[in-house]
Amino acid sequence: MGGHTGVNLTNPPVFKNTIIVQTASKGMYGTRLDLNILNSRASFYNVATKRSMENNLTNFQQRLMRGMGSEAEKDQWRRAKESIERALQQLEGKNYFTYSNFPLSDGIKDHLEIKKLIEAYKGEFKEEGSPNSSTLRLGRYLSKNEHPSFKLGRSRKTTGLN
Numbered sequence: 022m023g024g025h026t027g028v029n030l031t032n033p034p035v036f037k038n039t040i041i042v043q044t045a046s047k048g049m050y051g052t053r054l055d056l057n058i059l060n061s062r063a064s065f066y067n068v069a070t071k072r073s074m075e076n077n078l079t080n081f082q083q084r085l086m087r088g089m090g091s092e093a094e095k096d097q098w099r100r101a102k103e104s105i106e107r108a109l110q111q112l113e114g115k116n117y118f119t120y121s122n123f124p125l126s127d128g129i130k131d132h133l134e135i136k137k138l139i140e141a142y143k144g145e146f147k148e149e150g151s152p153n154s155s156t157l158r159l160g161r162y163l164s165k166n167e168h169p170s171f172k173l174g175r176s177r178k179t180t181g182l183n
Contacts, residue, residue, distance in 0.1 A: 033120050038064045040118060048125055055119045065116045071109070078105045 029045040033054075044050045056065065081102040085095060123129075 029122065031120075031122055032069050033067060033118075035065055035067060040065055040067075042120060044122060050122050051125050051129070053121045053123075057117050057119075059114060059116050062116065065118050066112050068117050068119045071112055071117070074105050074109055078102060078109070081105070 026043070027046040028043055029050065030041065030043045033040055033042045035041070040054070042052060042054055044052045081098045084090065084098050085102065090098070
């Protein structure tokens with residue numbers, strides 16, 4: 022998951038059984054990734070991709086039912102229809118995910134559990150004196166392998182905020 026490049030992936034790809042999710046930078050969007058686990062395999066497909074294939078299948082079926090087009094076009098549509106049907110059959114029983122992106126605004130309420138974790142984290146760095154004292158404490162904190170994202174990651178499960 023990332024947001025550093027500023028690229029907003031609204032339809033996350035799956036690459037070698039890894040779901041690539043990223044939202045725009047600067048905290049403009051929140052994201053939600055819902056995993057639907059139907060079996061113990063680590064592979065997932067994107068429901069948006071399945072919907073796109075279903076829409077294309079409907080489109081080819083309608084073209085074929087209308088009977089319009091040359092024989093070469095009809096043959097091409099039949100092959101495309103059969104290819105999509107095979108692809109959809111391969112998705113049956115597989116794990117899948119949905120992904121949604123939403124703009125962050127003042128109207129979004131804080132998640133109380135995450136807010137408490139953030140406040141506790143911030144409380145560890147409140148020191149009188151120079152701004153560098155917080156940086157030094159952060160270095161000690163990170164050197165203990167207690168990065169705050171690990172703590173937050175467990176509680177927010179499938180929702181990422183960038």
